[in-house]
Every structure is written in C-alpha cells, then in structure tokens.
Amino acid sequence: MTKTTTHTITLNNGVRIPWLAFGTGTALYGRNAAEFVRVAIENGITHLDGAQAYANEDTLGAGIKASGKSRSELFIVTKLKSSFPGKTIKQTLEESLNKLGVDYVDLFLIHDPTPARKEGKLKEWWKAMEAVQKEGLVKSIGVSNFTVQDLKEVLDGAEIVPAVNQIELHPYVWKAAEPIVNFNKQHGIVTASYGGQTPVARVQGGPIDEVLERIRERLEKTRGQPVTSGQVLSKWLLQKGAIVVTTTSKSERYMTLRKQERNCIRGFSCSMFSVNER
Numbered sequence: 392m393t394k395t396t397t398h399t400i401t402l403n404n405g406v407r408i409p410w411l412a413f414g415t416g417t418a419l420y421g422r423n424a425a426e427f428v429r430v431a432i433e434n435g436i437t438h439l440d441g442a443q444a445y446a447n448e449d450t451l452g453a454g455i456k457a458s459g460k461s462r463s464e465l466f467i468v469t470k471l472k473s474s475f476p477g478k479t480i481k482q483t484l485e486e487s488l489n490k491l492g493v494d495y496v497d498l499f500l501i502h503d504p505t506p507a508r509k510e511g512k513l514k515e516w517w518k519a520m521e522a523v524q525k526e527g528l529v530k531s532i533g534v535s536n537f538t539v540q541d542l543k544e545v546l547d548g549a550e551i552v553p554a555v556n557q558i559e560l561h562p563y564v565w566k567a568a569e570p571i572v573n574f575n576k577q578h579g580i581v582t583a584s585y586g587g588q589t590p591v592a593r594v595q596g597g598p599i600d601e602v603l604e605r606i607r608e609r610l611e612k613t614r615g616q617p618v619t620s621g622q623v624l625s626k627w628l629l630q631k632g633a634i635v636v637t638t639t640s641k642s643e644r645y646m647t648l649r650k651q652e653r654n655c656i657r658g659f660s661c662s663m664f665s666v667n668e669r
C-alpha cells in the first residue's frame with residue numbers, strides 16, 4: 392500500500408497542509424476527474440485542489456469516495472466561484488459539500504477577487520467566509536489571486552487572517568509575485584502555487600531553459616538518478632516556501648509518493664511527473 396504523503400506546511404491556525412496538491416482545474420476542467428483523483432490518492436497524494444468553477448466537484452467527490460480513504464486522511468480544497476446570483480456564499484458552499492460528498496472542506500478559498508473588488512465587496516465576502524468557518528463548514532479559509540492591496544483591504548478589520556493565498560508562481564512571474572509572496576510570509580499567510588510547470592509545459596524555449604537544463608544535469612549527476620526539469624521547478628517552489636498545486640491528465644505520469652517523499656525529505660526536488668517526463 393502506498394504510504395501517504397506526510398510532508399506538510401503548518402497554516403496560521405495550526406492546521407497542517409500537505410505540500411503537494413493534485414488539482415482538478417486546467418487539464419481536468421469540466422471533465423470527469425474521478426479516476427485521476429482516485430489514482431492520485433492511490434499514489435499517496437492527500438491534498439486535492441478543487442473549485443466550484445471547475446464544473447467537476449461531483450467527480451472529485453466520486454474519486455475521493457472511490458479511493459476508500461477516510462475523510463480525516465484527506466485535505467480537500469474548494470474555491471468560491473466569481474458569480475452566484477441569488478445565493479449566499481454559504482449556500483454555494485453547501486452545494487459544494489453536497490457534490491463532494493463531505494460534511495466539511497479543509498480549505499475554502501475566494502477564487503478570484505476581481506468581481507468583489509470591482510463592487511467594493513471584498514470585506515463583505517471575507518466576513519461571509521469567516522462565518523462559514525465559525526459554523527464548522529470549513530476548517531480554514533483563504534484566498535486566491537489576491538494582490539497585496541486586496542490582502543491589505545481584507546486584513547483591515549478581519550477576525551481571521553487568510554490561511555492561504557493561492558497564486559500563479561514560477562520563475563517567469565517571480566518579479567511580480569515576489570512582493571505578494573513576501574507579504575504573505577510577513578502576515579502568516581501560506582503561499583500556494585499554481586502554474587509551476589509553465590516553463591516546461593507552456594513556454595518552451597524561454598530564457599530559463601538553459602539554466603534549468605544545467606541544474607537538471609547537475610542534480611542528475613550528483614544524485615545518480617534521472618531528474619526532470621519539472622522536478623527542478625517543483626524544488627524551486629518548495630524553496631520559496633510554497634505549496635505545489637499541480638496536475639496531470641496522464642495518470643501514467645505519477646511517481647509514487649514514497650519516492651517523492653523520500654527525495655523531498657533529502658532536499659531533492661520532487662514532482663508528480665515520472666522521471667521520463669520531457
């Protein structure tokens with residue numbers, strides 16, 4: 392039986408969040424995610440990143456059920472959609488819990504601040520997020536795609552500090568992201584990253600390709616085992632103190648978490664992708 396990942400980062404409320412998350416957006420957006428989720432959990436992944444906007448919370452729930460894991464063994468995340476006409480934030484969450492087949496989620500994020508920012512409702516949305524945590528429908532609340540300005544507005548008067556700010560993070564956005572990562576850290580907010588594989592998955596031939604290949608070759612030589620560029624990028628994220636939210640629609644790419652966990656603890660880079668990933 393694959394050992395589940397135990398490498399975690401501690402949130403500002405003492406909750407421990409597994410460092411590696413399987414995402415059900417992007418490659419799995421609007422698709423049946425059940426089998427991918429089940430295989431991810433079978434490979435030891437316990438942190439599952441979902442969203443109301445991904446149109447697949449029901450199949451995320453099906454994959455969780457098919458995994459046979461107990462609720463307490465998993466860290467389940469969903470995100471508040473940007474528009475919910477005629478509904479309260481609590482009502483959208485209750486719909487998510489029903490689709491996921493769970494009584495609570497471990498982390499509930501505001502997915503995108505844009506609509507609330509435009510309507511001057513960021514504080515109002517955050518108060519509603521605080522309320523659902525107090526009611527026990529979620530263990531932790533956080534945000535996603537928040538700027539420093541958005542965070543300052545929410546923190547002014549907040550009873551609960553966001554536990555997480557999930558943002559796009561990889562070397563190509565570091566100049567813009569660094570101030571947000573630093574602000575997160577200064578305020579006890581854990582940075583979760585998405586898009587971490589962009590330099591190899593979406594922007595080949597970019598300016599870091601050469602240095603990425605030099606690092607990959609050096610690690611492969613010193614470690615005496617195959618190393619992928621994706622693993623180097625994951626390690627870069629870990630060194631920034633970030634949670635790594637990634638995904639794949641090719642379940643054969645999974646590396647067992649035992650190998651990843653062992654490599655991570657040894658300070659080696661880790662990725663969900665097989666060592667044959669190119």
Ligand SMILES: NC(=O)C1=CN([C@@H]2O[C@H](COP(=O)(O)OP(=O)(O)OC[C@H]3O[C@@H](n4cnc5c(N)ncnc54)[C@H](O)[C@@H]3O)[C@@H](O)[C@H]2O)C=CC1
Pocket residue numbers: 413414415416417418419440441502535536557558584585586587588589591592593621636637638639640641664668669
């Ligand atoms: N909060 C938000 O607004 C957002 C959240 N997310 C979450 O993060 C998750 C992961 O986001 P991604 O951008 O997909 O993560 P990512 O940047 O880690 O990319 C993963 C994708 O890259 C592909 N890949 C990896 N290595 C590759 C290689 N060497 N060559 C070609 N392709 C390669 C994989 O097959 C997979 O489809 C999403 O599923 C979602 O759950 C994603 C975007 C926005």
Ligand SMILES: O=CCc1c[nH]c2ccccc12
Pocket residue numbers: 416417420442444445502503
């Ligand atoms: O999370 C993935 C990117 C994203 C941000 N907002 C939305 C809304 C609908 C689908 C995907 C996304």
